[in-house]
Amino acid sequence: MSASVEEELALGGIETMAAPKRAEPWMRPVELLAALLLAVMMLTVLANVFFRYVLTKPLIWGDEVASISFIWMAMLGAALAVDRHEHLRLTLVVQKLSPAWRERAEVLGNMVVALFLLILLPVAYSYAYEESYVTSPALGLPMTVRAAALPVGIGLMALLAVIATVRGHSLKLVLGCAVLVAAVAGLLWLGKPWFASIGNWNLPIFLGLMVGLLLCMGVPIAFCFGLGTLTYLTLATRSPIFVMIGRIDEGMSSLVLLSVPVFVLLGCILDATGMGRAIVNFLGSMLGHVKAGMSYVLLGSMFLVSGISGSKVSDMATVAPALFPEMRRRGHSNAEMTALLATGAAMSDTVPPSIVLIVLGSAAGVSIAGLFTAGFVIALVLLVVLAILARWVARKEDMTGVRRLTMREVGRAGIVALPALILPFMIRGLVGEGVATATEVSAIAVVYAFIIGVVLYGGIPLGKIVPMLVETAAMAGAILLILGTASAMAWALTQSGFARDLMTVISGLPGGWGTFMAVSVLIFLILGCVLEGLPAIVLLAPIMFPMARQLGINDIHYSMVVVTAMNIGLMAPPIGIGFYIACKISGASPDAVMGRIWPYLAALLVGLAVIAAVPFISTALL
Template sequence: MAAANNDSLVLETPSEVVDARPGSRLMWPVEFVASVLLVAVVGLLLIGVVSRYVLSLPIVWIDEAASISFLWLAMLGAAIAIDRNEHLRLTLFLGLMPERARAFVSTLALVIVAAVLMALIMPAVEYVEEEWYVTSAALNIPMSFRASALVVGLVLMFALAVGHAVRESTLPNLAGAVALVAAFGLLGWHFSPFFLSLGYLNILIFLVCVVALCLLAGVPIAFCFGMGTIAFILFSTHVPVIVLIGRIDEGMSSLILLSVPVFVLLGCVLDATGMGKAIVEFMASLLGHVKAGMSYVLLGSLFLVSGISGSKVSDMATVAPALFPEMKRRGHKPREMIALLATGAAMADTVPPSIVLIVLGSVAGVSIAGLFTSGFVIAMVLLVVLAVLARIKAARENMEGVRRAPLAVVGKALVVAAPALVLPFLIRGAVGGGVATATEVSTIAVLYAIVIGIVLYGGISLRKFYSMLVETAALSGAILLILGTASAMAWALTQTGFANQLAGYMTNLPGGWFSFMLVSIVVFLVLGCVLEGLPAIVLMAPIMFPIAARLGINDIHYSMVVVTAMNIGLMAPPIGIGFYIACKIGDVSPDEAMSAIWPYLGALVVGLLLIAAIPALSTAYL
């Protein structure tokens, strides 16, 4: 993952050392509460699993209590991410600006974040007041106790954003940025009668151009969506902003999404205990002696490790350090290794427990069990096409001194890796077989990983475990805030009626369903480059999935196509965010790796076209 301030070309993510900012010390009570809430969520879900499956006595209030804790965790985590500068944002274009312009645009991004938060605070207070008259079904308490998390989180984030802006900016830059944002607001208010008459053009102005400009300026993705949607609602409709608060709440609050922080925590446990490394070492002992063997090991390890962590960044960070030294010794060029690492991670993102699949299931109403079962098969298809290309590329590999590992060595590696190898198959089998939900399985997997990690893989210190809880809260908050604001933006888009007109046009494309599939591939390739997976899914799923259903396309088949296309876009330079993360992990210049990745992306595109053209690859095993 990339440090927030060290590389202007990458998406900011949270696994680096936290900035030693003055504000960070003041955040420790918030971090502590968020950590307690995360433990509470996992504990409540575990109690629910035991009561339901072991004691056959379901506890009816568990889901409500977990949901309340979850929203508080998400909002406090989002505030922690503001403090740590860990909200996901595109910094590619900032890095291309002169230093003076970059300083001003960075200040402008902070002011935009503060403006979005300020615009949402009072509507959130109204939303809490309205929720006081709604009582929860099981706990019989006002829902304001839950909705108050939105106000607390927004106020905390606003204070932190203002603090960052004041602390990190010069006075002229800060004054200029505030004046620019204020001028935008005044012009929008003044010309609102004109915007009201433009109809669908407002979608282009606010939901495309404003969002795109914010994205180019390095505004965190969640706040790009927030700014575009708020401007659209305020200046071109008569809808009150309080409606957006309800959409944000709904976008963050699906019970399926409870598994997101739990799987993020699982990825942290995987990294801390070395379970992923054990899997890599077993694969190396099994296949390392054959031509292209280390490439096969890298791909196979990504495939297996992704079944534990649910995070492609965690996958790459686990696999690359263990394999790259030996691959270099055998003559693999660093740029080729990065290309294989990046595209292998794209391949593995359909392997359960993919967080993208979980979010897709929540947003589009697609069976999580079906997505997990199909995702495993689709990843196998992509694995095969990458392995074939890797074998072709390995024609001149230096195999001097390479020997088959003795059976005793393979057996020992298998014994060490076996407890870790069980976990991905446990997750896939339980969810895919309908034994338990993704949320229930995630909690069991975390408990299993922690116990096995402590007993067999060296354990986790309390200090390390606490830092993992805080890191999980921050990343989960950043992810869930994106989902909330993207849901609000998707709702605004669908309410215009544009989605229905688009559906009519797409349904009548020449070539029928396959033409629509090709258009979908292009759309999600582009969105994958720019937005990363989760926001693209939340934005487009409400529009595209009904069209696919109208054309008779199976929802699982369509899901596999769009997720694969999105993952390829994520790794496609010069904009694809995941490509730069892979370069950072492998310590290779993006300029050097860029020329090598195209054949691998081409192989993935071949696999994608096969998946799109042959529905049985996605549906035969359901």
């Protein structure tokens, strides 16, 4: 996530709303404020660590300051993501349209986003006002100080969405789209009695068809979930929208999620200092002389680098430029290398600090320390099956002119890479052993990486620090808004009785936990193709995990299975979002890669089958 936004512009996959980095000059103060809040949050977390572990006197007000800074940073970051066109959306359908129809879809999308935000704005204001009656225990502040972030962020996003709707488009087009939106809204309102009479059939209408249609139109994922939930609650239930705001707040502001922007920042530091490249060079010095050696280096680099950045995009953007030239010289086709890169990214997403694992732990109530411990083992299983296939593919690799480096050269590369190599094991060790929380470890890791990067890896120019903080705030805001709206949608699904009905259906299937596991794999494979991992996790974790527990499936085992299935779906063409990101980063044709990736996906599915069938693999080290 720390990689530049352009690296995520994927042909037909998930894409940011491509445009200038900052469309509105008046948003510059918001950028600086978001960067300042991120810095305050970081410093508060570090102060908590110092007072708790060094002075053994916990900072009583620390969590409150961090929480207030966090929600304000998240909402301002979400507004920055609108301004910078960095909210994630699906473009598979929109890119197949003619330019004229694509423009119509863009205006319609911006218009429904603006309408959604304007409807939500007064409700968010009321929510913030109601919070004034609650006082924070440590600082004694009215909670409005914290909750006011919601109407401010929603108001900024609404203003930016309105500007995006009218700017650069003809008046005729804007008015035509406005009439269409008004007509559809009117028809839906007139149909309210009918919607109220059909009960849970509203779920596929609003949370299925409507969300799917908005996704196809290119509406950002966060707003698709929000619009689907808002229309469902308004037209098909008696639940007040006020509850939705509370769920969005809760979904965005869990203290566990403080580690998300910090690990995003860690990925930025990794990119800026070249720590990832040092790891790649060290592995290359050890394995580059053997057949399939560069493939091993690619997989090993993805494994280790992901343990620093927590981001698939950052991992691929770091590894590909360093290895592809030599692999190409040895006879690997661009399509073959991209297939290995994409499936290597799928393999590495269970390696801590995986943001997906952090979000899963928060959404499903699963121990993050346990997830981090098991994630290493699961990634190793997948690494082995991919390495076996890579060795077979490279059996005719051209090794002409390949020289084995001397021990002195390997040692020199190892010394350079050692400080970077320590970081992923430090993160896993501190969290896995319960020494510190994921949030505390993420803050420690940022300080460590920053100091090591400055001292040993060339440092970070002062002029890049503020843009790095702004980039982190915008990307974190986009992620957290998805989590907030997905949390509201998951609540609506649960309240409707969907979870109970689904449990009834699944419990009636033969085969017990094995059938449930197979159904879960299928569901998360499909969702992984259509959605990025975070919203899929937040949507289904509250529904699927209670069912898994009733069937006696260990939380950690089930987590490893669903995360692995989701990541395989993410890289599966022709829909998989991550597949197109990998193609964009490598510059390969998706059509060419599509023909070469299936054996690697099959290898991952074999690994997934082993992981699902043998719970001991996930729980051995717990």
